[in-house]
Amino acid sequence: MDIKKQSVTYTTTNTYETLNTLGNKTENVWLVLHGMGYLSRYFLRYFVKLNPEENYIIAPQAPSKYYLKDDFKHVGASWLTKEDTLLETENVLNYLNEVLRHEKEILEKKLIVFGFSQGVSIAMRWLAQRKLHCQTLVLYAGGIPNELKKQDFEFLDFSKTKVKIVYGNKDHYLTPKRLLSEYEKINTLFGEHAEIINFEGGHEINEAILEKIASDSSLGV
Numbered sequence: 001m002d003i004k005k006q007s008v009t010y011t012t013t014n015t016y017e018t019l020n021t022l023g024n025k026t027e028n029v030w031l032v033l034h035g036m037g038y039l040s041r042y043f044l045r046y047f048v049k050l051n052p053e054e055n056y057i058i059a060p061q062a063p064s065k066y067y068l069k070d071d072f073k074h075v076g077a078s079w080l081t082k083e084d085t086l087l088e089t090e091n092v093l094n095y096l097n098e099v100l101r102h103e104k105e106i107l108e109k110k111l112i113v114f115g116f117s118q119g120v121s122i123a124m125r126w127l128a129q130r131k132l133h134c135q136t137l138v139l140y141a142g143g144i145p146n147e148l149k150k151q152d153f154e155f156l157d158f159s160k161t162k163v164k165i166v167y168g169n170k171d172h173y174l175t176p177k178r179l180l181s182e183y184e185k186i187n188t189l190f191g192e193h194a195e196i197i198n199f200e201g202g203h204e205i206n207e208a209i210l211e212k213i214a215s216d217s218s219l220g221v
Helices: 040-047 085-102 104-108 118-130 176-193 207-219
Strands: 016-019 028-033 055-060 064-067 075-078 110-116 136-140 162-168 194-199
Touching (some): 028 118, 040 055, 085 104, 085 118, 110 207, 118 136, 162 176
Parallel strands (some): 028 055, 110 136, 136 162, 162 194
């Protein structure tokens, strides 16, 4: 059996969701990358308690949608799998570049790039590829891609960009072995510039931490 993998290039369309309105009173723009199994409109619900005048939130949508259970009622999405990862990463990053182009006014505001769970890997790869400057980089309960090197982030000025690593102390995905591996990568990429924030809880969004991140960004700390 002679099987050959072929490829084609074509134009596709994807959506994204926003919360609140970008205006003169906007302090922070959040670009939030959800975890596996989410849809962007549901992920935005974690951010509704933030001050709506000061915070504008953009939630890109992972392109690969699927039914979460056998009853075919609830839909989730994934950014990447181990299948054709390099190709799919390129497609995802091209999509994020288009979101940024469409929302180009946000670059005049304080930008918070926020990755949760699987979204961490997308946030990190996108920053490395785009050389995107942001006020705050939040890596929340996710893994840093192994292929990224310190030089990929040498464009960042850590006097202007704050790096916050967040995870729950009961997160079942973060075993002691996994935590050790992630700490090693964090130290290699960011050294003493990364702030570790640990909270009481599992693999979940802590809304109090979101409010603290928003407050810190508004104050420039």
